[in-house]
Amino acid sequence: MLCGWGRVPVAGREVRSEDLEELTRRAVLCRGLGRSYGDSSLPPPSHPVVAATPLADRILSFDGATGRLRAEAGLSLRALNRTFLPRGFYAPVTPGTQLITLGGMVAADVHGKNHHRDGCFGAHVTRLRMRVADGRILECSPEEETELFRATVGGMGLTGHILEVECRLARVPSTWIVAESERIHDVDRFIDGLKEAGVRWPYTMGWIDCLSRGSLLGRGILMKGRWAEPDEAPPGLPRPRRRPSVPLVLPGWVINRWTVRAFNAAFFRCHLPRVRRRLVDPESFFYPLDAIGHWNRMYGPRGFTQYQCVLPESAGRGAARRFLELLTRRGGASMLCVIKDCGAEGIGLLSFPKPGISIALDIPIRDDTQDLVDALNELVVTERGRIYLAKDQFTRPAHFRAMEPRLEEWTCIRRKWDPEGRLRSAQSVRLLADRP
Amino acid sequence: MKVAFLGATRGMGRSLSRLMAARGDELFLLGREPAGLERSARDLEARAGRGSVGVAVCDLEQPAGFAAALDAAEAGLGGLDAVVVTAGVFATQDVLEQDPERARRILEVDFTDTVTFCEHARRRLLARGGGTLVVFSSVAGERARKPVVLYGAAKAGLTRYLEGLDHRFHAQGLRTVCVKPGFVKTSMTDGLPAPPFAGELDEVARVVLRAIDRGQPVVYAPPIWRWVMLVVRALPRSIMRRAGF
Ligand SMILES: Cc1cc2nc3c(=O)[nH]c(=O)nc-3n(C[C@H](O)[C@H](O)[C@H](O)COP(=O)(O)OP(=O)(O)OC[C@H]3O[C@@H](n4cnc5c(N)ncnc54)[C@H](O)[C@@H]3O)c2cc1C
Ligand SMILES: NC(=O)c1ccc[n+]([C@@H]2O[C@H](COP(=O)([O-])OP(=O)(O)OC[C@H]3O[C@@H](n4cnc5c(N)ncnc54)[C@H](OP(=O)(O)O)[C@@H]3O)[C@@H](O)[C@H]2O)c1
Numbered sequence: 001m002l003c004g005w006g007r008v009p010v011a012g013r014e015v016r017s018e019d020l021e022e023l024t025r026r027a028v029l030c031r032g033l034g035r036s037y038g039d040s041s042l043p044p045p046s047h048p049v050v051a052a053t054p055l056a057d058r059i060l061s062f063d064g065a066t067g068r069l070r071a072e073a074g075l076s077l078r079a080l081n082r083t084f085l086p087r088g089f090y091a092p093v094t095p096g097t098q099l100i101t102l103g104g105m106v107a108a109d110v111h112g113k114n115h116h117r118d119g120c121f122g123a124h125v126t127r128l129r130m131r132v133a134d135g136r137i138l139e140c141s142p143e144e145e146t147e148l149f150r151a152t153v154g155g156m157g158l159t160g161h162i163l164e165v166e167c168r169l170a171r172v173p174s175t176w177i178v179a180e181s182e183r184i185h186d187v188d189r190f191i192d193g194l195k196e197a198g199v200r201w202p203y204t205m206g207w208i209d210c211l212s213r214g215s216l217l218g219r220g221i222l223m224k225g226r227w228a229e230p231d232e233a234p235p236g237l238p239r240p241r242r243r244p245s246v247p248l249v250l251p252g253w254v255i256n257r258w259t260v261r262a263f264n265a266a267f268f269r270c271h272l273p274r275v276r277r278r279l280v281d282p283e284s285f286f287y288p289l290d291a292i293g294h295w296n297r298m299y300g301p302r303g304f305t306q307y308q309c310v311l312p313e314s315a316g317r318g319a320a321r322r323f324l325e326l327l328t329r330r331g332g333a334s335m336l337c338v339i340k341d342c343g344a345e346g347i348g349l350l351s352f353p354k355p356g357i358s359i360a361l362d363i364p365i366r367d368d369t370q371d372l373v374d375a376l377n378e379l380v381v382t383e384r385g386r387i388y389l390a391k392d393q394f395t396r397p398a399h400f401r402a403m404e405p406r407l408e409e410w411t412c413i414r415r416k417w418d419p420e421g422r423l424r425s426a427q428s429v430r431l432l433a434d435r436p
Numbered sequence: 437m438k439v440a441f442l443g444a445t446r447g448m449g450r451s452l453s454r455l456m457a458a459r460g461d462e463l464f465l466l467g468r469e470p471a472g473l474e475r476s477a478r479d480l481e482a483r484a485g486r487g488s489v490g491v492a493v494c495d496l497e498q499p500a501g502f503a504a505a506l507d508a509a510e511a512g513l514g515g516l517d518a519v520v521v522t523a524g525v526f527a528t529q530d531v532l533e534q535d536p537e538r539a540r541r542i543l544e545v546d547f548t549d550t551v552t553f554c555e556h557a558r559r560r561l562l563a564r565g566g567g568t569l570v571v572f573s574s575v576a577g578e579r580a581r582k583p584v585v586l587y588g589a590a591k592a593g594l595t596r597y598l599e600g601l602d603h604r605f606h607a608q609g610l611r612t613v614c615v616k617p618g619f620v621k622t623s624m625t626d627g628l629p630a631p632p633f634a635g636e637l638d639e640v641a642r643v644v645l646r647a648i649d650r651g652q653p654v655v656y657a658p659p660i661w662r663w664v665m666l667v668v669r670a671l672p673r674s675i676m677r678r679a680g681f
Contacts, residue, residue, distance in 0.1 A: 017623045018446045055446075055623060058479035083483050 032101030038393030154348030187218025238281030245293030252300030449522030566609020
């Protein structure tokens with residue numbers, strides 16, 4: 001059995017090796033560290049084997065003058081950050097976990113707290129070495145085999161196996177982050193708050209309590225951050241911490257409407273009403289959830305799914321309120337949900353972000369989860385938004401097609417490189433009508 | 437520390453060599469395949485951010501090349517404080533029973549060739565007044581078990597040899613570290629069902645490095661395997677005949 005981070009299993013197993021060229025020769029799908037929540041990294045039913053990349057983690061070159069890095073696709077973001085932070089470099093874009101691989105970062109074209117400013121990870125990728133469906137190995141970049149490059153960035157592993165990634169790291173002035181946070185009392189003010197903060201702060205995002213209703217709908221904590229200047233930072237490096245772990249799968253009833261309500265309210269109240277400013281180490285700033293090993297076991301034996309959508313600017317700022325109203329009406333009990341404003345669309349033909357507001361929430365799996373996702377998707381289609389494939393396990397093909405006018409162009413390119421439809425995943429079988 | 441390292445291209449050797457490079461040890465890599473060696477050397481240089489890592493070809497199945505490979509290492513490093521051997525091969529008992537030639541090769545590589553290599557290394561370390569010889573054996577050499585009869589026998593022999601080196605040369609300054617990994621998730625164990633207490637690469641590397649620094653003659657990695665093997669060694673023959681592990 002094999003599962004994504006949401007712990008909903010399918011039949012399958014990993015084969016692991018240091019040698020990605022060998023490993024991908026017959027593979028139909030690569031899998032990194034399995035941090036996508038749904039079925040993106042899971043194999044199709046008729047070929048239940050995935051090529052596991054994390055042992056292929058060599059750094060091939062690094063230029064300290066330009067920050068240009070080339071590495072094998074299984075290199076973890078944590079190894080990258082920990083290796084280069086002491087030398088004044090950090091990942092140019094990082095999601096909310098660093099337990100992921102370079103290959104997974106490209107395939108999902110991940111975004112982070114700086115999306116409004118620096119775009120997705122793909123914007124910083126200069127070259128990819130790939131094995132395509134017919135077995136050939138070749139390189140692509142924004143200048144060379146452009147179509148393949150654009151279809152692969154955000155292409156969820158369906159256009160070819162990524163063997164090596166070349167990208168530019170960001171130069172940082174110190175090894176510490178200046179973080180500010182404040183309480184926000186409703187969703188409209190949240191959206192304004194994000195916009196305002198984004199002008200001055202490279203990193204912004206918010207946690208909202210999606211169980212509060214009425215005038216408190218969408219209250220939460222807005223977080224902002226930037227790298228500390230050398231004179232603000234303590235000398236020396238932050239020390240990596242030991243992490244506690246959820247030792248076993250908790251029973252399903254632990255996460256329910258009342259515990260979640262209590263948790264969310266406490267999270268809000270624990271923050272003082274005034275703006276709080278601190279100097280923090282980058283790992284606690286960017287990856288608070290990584291501090292607890294196996295936190296996904298908290299949601300019980302049936303697992304959970306994450307729902308993430310972006311509601312475009314064109315839908316007006318009322319869209320986020322309509323989304324949260326629908327959610328609270330349907331009683332989707334989520335712990336904190338994450339809200340973030342997205343900047344411009346990037347080069348990836350199927351990448352998730354576009355200008356607007358992104359909302360992400362965890363949904364423990366219950367009998368009505370499919371109905372809840374359907375209802376949220378109906379709203380997202382109406383608002384002309386879209387969902388994030390790296391999180392998805394329940395979206396129906398018709399909804400996805402309605403959200404993705406770009407799908408046709410991407411599919412054309414994909415077919416050109418893989419006419420027989422060899423490369424596929426459980427997700428592409430479910431969503432894109434690939435053969436099982 | 438100036439270290440000649442046989443087996444840094446993959447698995448536990450890769451992780452251990454990275455820890456050593458990161459803290460400033462000087463490394464020279466030995467291995468059977470030049471392109472893979474070069475890539476691993478570049479990886480270590482990039483991670484350490486300083487120094488350069490030399491390489492030379494050394495195949496355990498070609499003992500005639502051992503002397504030249506260690507010459508190159510000593511010359512490249514300008515000295516030699518430690519030799520680490522993580523290289524080794526594995527196959528399950530079922531596979532080896534079907535393939536006698538492969539069984540012969542595993543016995544040869546994991547015992548005779550490894551011991552021959554260690555003899556070269558130990559002579560050079562002693563000639564310099566002492567040093568550390570680190571060799572990866574296995575918990576499979578602790579008690580005969582059905583799935584690893586042949587491999588276990590080779591590792592049992594290797595363990596005894598290393599114990600003997602320690603007895604014989606400790607007074608002359610040779611520190612022998614016999615590493616006994618439990619089940620560790622590397623490509624060597626790919627496809628095998630992971631037992632309880634399966635180890636992760638980084639953890640194993642940290643445990644082994646600490647043992648090297650202390651000159652500990654025997655180290656189990658992860659450490660829990662010491663207790664697991666204490667129990668397994670105590671099991672009566674009647675149980676071992678019936679047990680599947
Ligand atoms: C706590 C948490 C927080 C997160 N926060 C964010 C966030 O803020 N922003 C964001 O964008 N994402 C976020 N994510 C999602 C995560 O960043 C992505 O799912 C990422 O793709 C995971 O990388 P991975 O190496 O685990 O890949 P996997 O989950 O193993 O695979 C993901 C996809 O990448 C493909 N893939 C992996 N390696 C290769 C390769 N070598 N070649 C071709 N295809 C490959 C797989 O086929 C699959 O389609 C978060 C996830 C978690 C668990
Ligand atoms: N993994 C476990 O659970 C486990 C348990 C107990 C003991 N061990 C022992 O621990 C050691 C390391 O295991 P591992 O899992 O890290 O192994 P691994 O990932 O398979 O790596 C083996 C290493 O040995 C090298 N090698 C193999 N044959 C060679 C030869 N003929 N000449 C030179 N080098 C050769 C390989 O080099 P190439 O890159 O050229 O292939 C590779 O670097 C081995 O001795 C193994 O027997 C492992």
